[in-house]
Structure formats: C-alpha cells, structure tokens
Amino acid sequence: MAFETDRPRSVTSVFVCDDSPAERFLMGQLIKERRNLYLAGAASSAVGAVQAIEAAQPDVVLLDHLDHNGDVSIIVRAIREAAPGVKLLIRSGLPASQIVGVSSADGYVAKAQDPASLWQAIDEVAEGG
Numbered sequence: 001m002a003f004e005t006d007r008p009r010s011v012t013s014v015f016v017c018d019d020s021p022a023e024r025f026l027m028g029q030l031i032k033e034r035r036n037l038y039l040a041g042a043a044s045s046a047v048g049a050v051q052a053i054e055a056a057q058p059d060v061v062l063l064d065h066l067d068h069n070g071d072v073s074i075i076v077r078a079i080r081e082a083a084p085g086v087k088l089l090i091r092s093g094l095p096a097s098q099i100v101g102v103s104s105a106d107g108y109v110a111k112a113q114d115p116a117s118l119w120q121a122i123d124e125v126a127e128g129g
Contacts, residue, residue: 012126013040015056017049018064018091023111027062030115037122046075054082059126065092065099073101087125091118 014037016027024042031039040058043049053061061079065072076088088105090096096108109121 011036011038012060012122013038013056013058014122015040015049015053015058015061015086016042017044017046017053017061018042019044020064023064030118034119037119046079050075050078050082053079053086057083058086060087060089060122062089062091062122063105065090065094065102071100073104076101076104087128089121089125 014031016024016031016039018024018027021044024044028039028042031037040056041049041052043052046063049061061083063072063075063079072090079086079088087107090099090102090105090108091111092099092108093111095110096102099108102108106125107121109118
C-alpha cells in the first residue's frame with residue numbers, strides 16, 4: 001500500500017530555519033505562494049529544528065548561517081543524520097566566503113538576492129545540482 005501525502009510528487013517540500021521571526025514569516029509566505037513548493041515547517045534555531053526536520057523529512061532546508069557557534073558544518077551534519085536525504089541550502093546576509101563550513105551544505109544563496117535567485121537555488125539543490 002502506497003503512503004499518501006498532502007502534496008503532489010512534483011512539489012518540493014521546504015523547511016525554513018532562521019532566527020529572525022520576520023524572515024521565517026516572509027519565507028513561509030513566499031513559499032506558500034509558489035505552486036511547486038510546499039512549506040514543511042519552520043524553526044527559530046537549527047538545533048531546535050533537528051527533530052522537526054527529522055519528522056517532516058523535507059526535500060530542502062533553508063538554513064540561516066547564524067546560531068551554530070560560527071561553523072555551519074556542525075548543524076549540517078546533525079540535520080543530515082536526522083534526515084539523510086535532505087538538501088541544505090544556506091541563506092545568509094553574509095557572503096559565502098565569510099561562512100565557516102558553508103561547503104558542507106548543498107548550496108548557498110544571499111538574502112539580498114531577488115526571489116527568482118532563491119527559487120532557482122531551491123530547484124537546483126532539490127535536483128541534486
């Protein structure tokens with residue numbers, strides 16, 4: 001018997017993790033407006049989000065670089081252990097070159113970029129690019 005979900009297969013589920021309530025709300029609203037995206041959940045800290053990510057098993061996690069003691073690879077590793085198939089996309093106000101451990105994620109997108117760049121980055125990491 002096949003397991004059914006409340007989203008079509010062609011839709012990418014996205015979990016948002018950002019310490020800013022405004023950013024979480026904005027990302028959630030923007031994701032909800034996209035036909036090919038599904039908001040799987042949101043959390044204010046990556047450490048607190050690991051269990052929620054494990055339960056939701058999203059396709060992509062949008063992860064703010066903050067709250068990881070300066071090294072994003074620590075939380076990337078914890079999320080991958082909880083949800084091995086998830087793709088991690090760092091979304092930050094800092095340039096990638098200033099984020100320790102950014103290469104451990106599947107991609108990076110700057111917060112200042114237009115939404116089209118974010119959608120493209122989500123699509124690329126979800127497809128394994």
